[in-house]
Amino acid sequence: MNDLSRPAPDLITVRGLNSTYHRQQVLFDISFGIPSQQITVIMGVSGCGKTTLLRHLIGLKPTGPNQVLVDGRDLGAFTEEELRTYRRRIGVLFQSGALFNSMSVVDNIAVPLKVHTRLADETIRIMALIKLKLLGLADVGDYMPSQLSGGMRKRAGLARALAMDPEILFVDEPSSGLDPITAAGLDRLILELRDTLGMTIIVVTHELESAFHIADRMVVMDRGRLLAAGSSEEIRASSDPRVQQFLGRAADPVTVNPAGYLSRLAGRESGRV
Amino acid sequence: MSRLLQSLGAYTLTRLAYLGRMGLFLGYMIRGVLRPPGKYWPVVKQIHFIGTKSFFVIGFTAAFTGMVLGLQGYYTLAKFGSEGLLGSGVALSLIRELGPVLSALMVTGRAGSAMCAEIGIMRIDEQIDALECMAIDPYAYLITPKLLACLICLPLLTAFCDVVGIFGGYVIGVELLGVSPGAYLDGVYQSVVWEDVYMGIVKSLCFAVVMIWICTYKGYYAGLDEGNFGPEEVSRATTNAVVLSSVTILAGDYLVTSILL
Numbered sequence: 001m002n003d004l005s006r007p008a009p010d011l012i013t014v015r016g017l018n019s020t021y022h023r024q025q026v027l028f029d030i031s032f033g034i035p036s037q038q039i040t041v042i043m044g045v046s047g048c049g050k051t052t053l054l055r056h057l058i059g060l061k062p063t064g065p066n067q068v069l070v071d072g073r074d075l076g077a078f079t080e081e082e083l084r085t086y087r088r089r090i091g092v093l094f095q096s097g098a099l100f101n102s103m104s105v106v107d108n109i110a111v112p113l114k115v116h117t118r119l120a121d122e123t124i125r126i127m128a129l130i131k132l133k134l135l136g137l138a139d140v141g142d143y144m145p146s147q148l149s150g151g152m153r154k155r156a157g158l159a160r161a162l163a164m165d166p167e168i169l170f171v172d173e174p175s176s177g178l179d180p181i182t183a184a185g186l187d188r189l190i191l192e193l194r195d196t197l198g199m200t201i202i203v204v205t206h207e208l209e210s211a212f213h214i215a216d217r218m219v220v221m222d223r224g225r226l227l228a229a230g231s232s233e234e235i236r237a238s239s240d241p242r243v244q245q246f247l248g249r250a251a252d253p254v255t256v257n258p259a260g261y262l263s264r265l266a267g268r269e270s271g272r273v
Numbered sequence: 274m275s276r277l278l279q280s281l282g283a284y285t286l287t288r289l290a291y292l293g294r295m296g297l298f299l300g301y302m303i304r305g306v307l308r309p310p311g312k313y314w315p316v317v318k319q320i321h322f323i324g325t326k327s328f329f330v331i332g333f334t335a336a337f338t339g340m341v342l343g344l345q346g347y348y349t350l351a352k353f354g355s356e357g358l359l360g361s362g363v364a365l366s367l368i369r370e371l372g373p374v375l376s377a378l379m380v381t382g383r384a385g386s387a388m389c390a391e392i393g394i395m396r397i398d399e400q401i402d403a404l405e406c407m408a409i410d411p412y413a414y415l416i417t418p419k420l421l422a423c424l425i426c427l428p429l430l431t432a433f434c435d436v437v438g439i440f441g442g443y444v445i446g447v448e449l450l451g452v453s454p455g456a457y458l459d460g461v462y463q464s465v466v467w468e469d470v471y472m473g474i475v476k477s478l479c480f481a482v483v484m485i486w487i488c489t490y491k492g493y494y495a496g497l498d499e500g501n502f503g504p505e506e507v508s509r510a511t512t513n514a515v516v517l518s519s520v521t522i523l524a525g526d527y528l529v530t531s532i533l534l
Binding site: 058060084085087088090091092094095096098099100101102111112115116157160164 | 391398403406408414
């Protein structure tokens with residue numbers, strides 16, 4: 001499936017993306033490409049803007065002109081109809097799973113099938129159960145989301161994202177909160193989706209092991225800026241010190257003057273502690 | 274000085290933007306109604322939630338309101354020797370004013386607050402984003418069924434409220450205070466004309482739109498504006514929604530009355 005001799009064309013291109021939240025800039029001039037039918041991992045420190053970037057890619061946050069291109073067309077200039085067409089090609093797993101509390105797990109998976117297809121209810125239920133089995137949740141189909149653990153909710157959310165067999169899958173922090181065994185199972189599933197269905201998958205994560213295990217391309221971000229982009233070998237060999245700090249799991253050095261710290265705590269000086 | 278003007282300007286612009294957003298919301302809501310109907314089952318479920326479950330509350334309210342009207346009306350009319358007009362008084366007050374307004378206020382407090390909270394929680398849990406990303410129009414999926422259900426339920430609940438209230442007034446006036454039953458019921462029959470019933474229905478339809486519009490709007494945008502996020506914002510939004518709906522219903526009551534009279 002992966003023909004390494006010929007570079008895959010970029011399905012989504014990000015060019016000079018800037019983004020603000022309530023007058024505060026959170027993304028500075030981000031540029032990289034997402035190749036088709038491969039797994040791209042977006043990594044970075046918490047709060048670096050990974051989720052904001054994801055929201056731009058799925059059209060939830062308005063994008064400036066010519067900053068995000070899908071199949072060469074400007075996502076920022078999509079009409080409502082074009083956006084809807086784009087969204088029928090994608091599946092999204094949100095960080096919390098975002099299951100609908102008022103319905104059971106299997107009904108949750110069935111929602112896109114019920115709205116977008118004319119299949120019989122029985123057929124839809126079977127399709128939903130197939131997706132649940134794929135994620136190891138076949139036994140909890142009739143439970144309500146509030147009765148599941150956090151990890152199970154996430155997996156159910158992924159089942160719902162896969163319900164319509166999307167061409168592009170966006171996954172926000174799939175393994176966070178999962179035990180190593182389940183996380184490894186999820187990684188294997190993501191690899192299988194790429195290999196058997198040719199799905200283009202974009203994963204936002206800060207779990208290093210998962211990332212290096214599944215990534216075809218990696219993008220490392222820090223405080224709204226792109227630090228490095230390339231294959232996993234290129235990232236590992238990066239000369240950027242912050243990238244190496246991220247990969248080596250080294251905490252930020254402590255640079256606090258003890259006397260100054262005590263003064264600020266006691267309120268004699270203004271400023272952040 | 275310029276800082277004051279700046280903050281005043283910023284505040285005004287923000288408020289105007291919110292007003293515009295609310296207007297657009299009304300537009301999307303109505304567009305959802307005018308589009309060819311999707312599934313009818315969600316509407317049925319909402320009718321059950323808004324209508325059926327409000328029966329007891331409305332009945333209770335109507336009964337006691339009717340009884341109070343009977344009581345107060347009797348002693349006021351007795352001063353002019355016009356006890357026989359009690360039936361007309363109670364019936365007209367209920368059908369033209371109290372029926373629509375009280376039903377709308379009770380339903381707002383019950384169903385409106387629940388709707389606002391439900392949608393608000395969906396918003397902060399990213400469930401509405403999930404709907405959008407599945408290419409499902411959140412307005413058509415979440416809000417239009419509620420609007421249709423309310424447009425069906427509220428006039429019916431108002432009618433129920435009127436009937437129970439008139440009966441409540443009957444019980445007090447005839448059984449307790451000695452008004453002749455014939456005079457009471459004949460008063461109702463003679464004084465209530467189609468224009469009165471029409472006014473009651475138009476009011477309840479307007480109130481239905483207002484209630485759904487404000488309550489779902491507040492829930493839909495809970496936690497999206499600067500400085501507001503999380504569960505605290507949902508409770509704030511729900512309180513605002515119920516208060517704003519109630520005040521708008523009362524103000525709208527005056528407006529509709531003055532237009533129709």
